[in-house]
Amino acid sequence: MCGVLLTFEDRFIGKEASVSSLYFLAFAVIAIILGYGWYARSISRSVILPDPKRATPATMYMDGVDFTPANRHVLFGYQFKSIAALGPIIGPIVAVQWGWLPAVLWVIFGTLFLGWVQDYSSIMLSVREDGQTFGALSFRLISPRARTILVMFIYFYLLLLMAAFGKIVGFDLMTNPAVPLGVLLVIAIGLLAGQMTYKWKLDILLTTLITVVLAFAGIWAGTLPAVKSFMESLGGGAQSPLFFGNVTWAQFMWSLVVLVICYLGAVLPIWRWAQPINYVAFWIVFLGIAAGTLGLLIWHPSIPASFPAFTNWSGNLTSAAAAAGVDKSFTSLGPLWPILFVTIACGAISGWHSLVSSSGTARQLENESDGLFVGAGAMFLEMFLAILSILTAVVGIGAVQGFGKYADLIGSGKAGGVFALGLAEMMHHVGIPVSFGVSFGAVFLTLMALTIMYLVVRFMRVASAEFLGDSIPFFRNASFGSIVALILSAFLIYTGFWARIWILFGGANQLMASMALLLASVWLMARGKNYLWAFIPAIFMFITTVAALLWTAFAVFRQVATTPNLAVNIMVGNIAAGIIAILLVLAALILVWDGMKALRKLKTGALAEAKA
């Protein structure tokens, strides 16, 4: 046993690390074989019992709009695209601050025991309950106020998503002068794609070919020295001056541009703006992931010995970075448990998936036996994406420029930059120059964020119109609702401390996950089935998330109380973040109280039934 541990120590943690990066992918494949091939299948066969002969809501209530049966492969692609955004990319890169080993373990074991459980059970729960969404299900199965709490979680989740993504795009990616022109041109080309498809009625293949080639040319144009120096002059040069608080002019200007893009995406018809831009962006993202994966397989470098498998329990890079020659001060992310488990949400388990699974996928499932392939399969593929993201940091940057570069970028708040540079190094091995690859990677991430952000503003304005439209009629106006959502987002973007915002975003997300798992447990129990495989993950996620939110609230309030001369914007942002964290915890406690009452009621009912 000791020998095995020593070998592990030597190979993975010690100075003689010579493990190929392909081992990461091999671990992921083993996890899929065990998780999907054995655990998920056996749960499905013994508990869910999918019946291919039973009519699904898609076939029973087909209305040609929401309820429409779709082929299992099409639905798999749809589910994957709907669940995989910036979360499985940025979260794992940030979590590498604890070392790559905890991040890899949580991604793999999180997916294995929690992630697929939530996604699959959400689909099947909705399928068996006539295609009802989580709002209606929580109202019926838990309590009437559970629906209101769910909407509150969703609203805060989306607001925090806007803040976290807005900060990555506006403060990190767009401040790189080689990026903005590429992003703006891809948006313009997306509009052209909409015109070609819907107005000129051109063939979709021709449209795709022309617009994707133009998009690549646009990204390349952004890297030209003249363009870069122009963009730099707009943002105030390499050392952009402070505009207010700790926000530079470049950060302020580019995040404002991002908010304007989101406004247009929220108020213009979907076919005119959001849809065609998303379509062109999809090809950029897809080709980027394909080129990066291929490059990694060709290159397959060893994990660099200098890149720590484990740094420390508090996720503080100061000592590890100092050893690598980086002279920067780092803020501790927080204790490994619970903070790591909310830092990586998508990629391990994410509440967002349950909403997509119940509102979209369940209503298109043609056959009950397709549910496992679609729900669990897409989750395991997302796990692969999260592993690839970890590798962009560990080998993409680590094997070429060393751990110091990763620490330097993270210390400068450039988690997006880590991915862009790491992906560029991987794509270099399929012949793409690194200088272009970095811009491409940054445009890729920016588009991935933007395509979600304007749809989020759209939803936020619908939600505010629904809840406030009667008392404040202004909210029925699309522009007004969108502007209010954007002002709230801008408030958090300009005041919030990114790492804390990200953790809160993960916290809101994971609370939705624990609610989805609780709902699945209640449903399973109501039908007298084994519910522990969903209930134990629900308890784990609930305790972990509440602990993470309480710790974050404590950390931000402590910073306000103990730091002298704290910039006003940071002080305001910290107080807002602390209040959001406490509100989320209170809502979660009410929810779990109602959930437990529902469980107790079901248990008593089952007992009475057995006696009778």
Next chain:
Amino acid sequence: MGDDDSKKGLVSGLKSVLYGMAGHDMTRYALKTRGSMEHLFILITMGDLLGIPILPPYYSLRLLPYVVPQISTWKRRMLREKDLTDALA
């Protein structure tokens, strides 16, 4: 022969996955737009469907034959309990 079939199956499966990622959303939005248009048509012709003469009946009566086949799916959409979370996907 068996190999050819499985290769064809794999290629068509991959094509479907790619379509699901790239274009399925567009199809869904198109269907939703069509659904909204159908709502409007039904509203225009509602009076005539119920036999209540609402002016001007001439145009709505001309639309009626196009609307009748959609009534069953329209009823399902109208009568279904809706929730804010419906708007998410």
